[in-house]
Amino acid sequence: MKAYKEMSRDELLTLKAALEEEYKEEQAKGLSLNMARGKPGFSQLALSMKMLDEINSSSDMRTLLGNDTRNYGDLDGIGECRQLMADMMGVKKNNIIIYGNSSLNIMYDTISRSVTHGVNGSTPWCKLDKVKFLCPVPGYDRHFAITEFFGIEMIPVPLDNNGPDMDMVEQYVNNDAAVKGIWCVPKYSNPSGISYSDEVVRRFANLKPAAEDFRIFWDNAYCVHHLYEDEQDEILNILDECEKAGNPDMAYMFASTSKISFPGSGISAIATSETNVEFIKKQLTIQTIGHDKINQLRHSRFFKNIDGLKAHMAKHADLLRPKFEAVLAELDKELAGLEIGSWVKPRGGYFISFNALDGCAKAIVAKCKEAGVVLTNAGATYPYGNDPKDSNIRIAPSFPTPEEMAAAAKIFVLCTKLVSIDKILESK
């Protein structure tokens, strides 16, 4: 394939005319496809339906320790569910607190509590003039929304295939006491799909924060969300590494079963040092009498143990893989060599991150929408919705069928080509 930038003005104009015809044909099909959010597809939801049979009116409602899940008690979660989440997150049961249905809610709570009450005895952030968070980019818009909501200044940090730019992270964290946290999706990152290298994780654990209340917000959302049985990323355990480095309390790890069982009806957990667990429980005991233990029992009995959960994730992978591959095949076939975009083939997670020519992302997303394909808003993967290069686009292939994904990907590459040609023509 000849790179577009090597083409003459005339070549580009001829190509554009042909592509515009194609676009009109696609538009005429009247598609309506949504690739905006990491929403499991119908077939994925069906995988967990049998979980709903685990608990019925004749079930023994007691935990392994004999506690009645139907009544008050077990503030930090029932034992077997804490064990399951601990095994999934690679930590000990004592490091786990089970929350409600949403790990995002735990992250919100954790920041909210830091704002009103500080961190393990530090000054509440609301009493400080300035609080800053580092935000590896591209990243997860809902993380950025939380820090923005609390008036926390967000500083973008570039992410490469090994993780965030650690020179920059160290520079900020070790010198600026206003930097209180960093958002990380360390495995199958949202949206780039990359996983942090061992060196990156170790450099995180060995930070020497200027702020005593600096915390790593380690959103391990995709810890068991592989696409391939034989090609899985493994990352180092941040809690273990922090402990080794003499920073035992520096990291909060988050996870949920939202994309394992049911989004909105799953189980979420935080994993952190026992010191942090004790501090968090002091707030939790004020906030609630306990979370939904019947749902914890339902999950524990359905998955049985970490092996059961992993076997379940292999079924998810079988359903997701063809969708990812449909997009990747189209990108490879239609865009390779044109030098109008780059992407990484992820081994897990929920997204494909596409970097268009600078200044093209918004126009591509808009053009896709006109042809019935809705993508995440361009810019959403950056703090304040502001991608300074207007280049990154997040593709979420999970919800449509593989056939729909192929159709959507066709429109996506077509729009990318058309917008890129216009951009290149501007400078010819």
Add this chain to the structure above:
Amino acid sequence: MKAYKEMSRDELLTLKAALEEEYKEEQAKGLSLNMARGKPGFSQLALSMKMLDEINSSSDMRTLLGNDTRNYGDLDGIGECRQLMADMMGVKKNNIIIYGNSSLNIMYDTISRSVTHGVNGSTPWCKLDKVKFLCPVPGYDRHFAITEFFGIEMIPVPLDNNGPDMDMVEQYVNNDAAVKGIWCVPKYSNPSGISYSDEVVRRFANLKPAAEDFRIFWDNAYCVHHLYEDEQDEILNILDECEKAGNPDMAYMFASTSKISFPGSGISAIATSETNVEFIKKQLTIQTIGHDKINQLRHSRFFKNIDGLKAHMAKHADLLRPKFEAVLAELDKELAGLEIGSWVKPRGGYFISFNALDGCAKAIVAKCKEAGVVLTNAGATYPYGNDPKDSNIRIAPSFPTPEEMAAAAKIFVLCTKLVSIDKILESK
């Protein structure tokens, strides 16, 4: 019966010796009964077991509007569940936001958000030197724990059989801009069991707060929790009254199904003006992608509608009534005329509130514990756990069986007599 204070020193000493023998006999039985918390009993939990059959692997998981409850969406709750909670709380569906499993958590969130973000645009409370809450006493310890956690100064307001002392409430609210809220359990109050009179509710609605961000925290926890079919308290609807009085945004109403279906696995909701609903949803959209809609569907299908829910509550009443009556019968039989304590016979709710002679509550609770009967800590019904008269004791009759309740009540009256005799002897 002769009042203890009318008895001579000798009479009291003779009586005391006899009662001490009785106490020793009771103690020797080695009872272990807990009347500390408003925990539903086993037979009550059994009433809702069939709910667990409503949703299974072959269920249609869609709402009446066709939304899939298994996936993301419906941030403020599924329509049929909002309708059910609206009917239960006596409001319109548009005034309802469904949350997770705990109304206490909604109250915590509501205060936390006011601390960090203010109320509908007012100054965040964390930026103010002083924030105060009025606390009708005796009241609910978990309410007081939330305001204490946020450093809010709590001002006790006496409660009589019609509700809080409204002269005092008006005096504070209408003149002190630091007073931002008041905790109310308006129906079958925790712990006193009384319900607010129409005049009290109207005076609440007609407050002219000095603070624009003053809010009434109307915890309607026992809105359908009657003990008698034919003797039910009815209170005026605070949202309606506030609207009539030109204060449409002044009240937040809270409720849950914790004591209708399962504590910890129920549904909770806030009801408030549409203006407030919009403001709250702005935070909620940052905090979570949505609550557990499968559990909302389970509840909606089990109860079907408000009539189904009311029929269910009649079954709860049948189970709770004998327990309340066992305590009340013992109090009447053993303490009437002795002038060492007073109590109100509640028509609903979860508690019996007992006022001992001043300075006796802690000693009675301690003496009960030594005989195997655990009561709520004396003082818990007051802000900071400080009952200045050391008089109020909360009795929670729901968890033990009626027979156990009778045994526990026997010990309670015995301890009350013994401690009261000691108190009276001090002044003889």
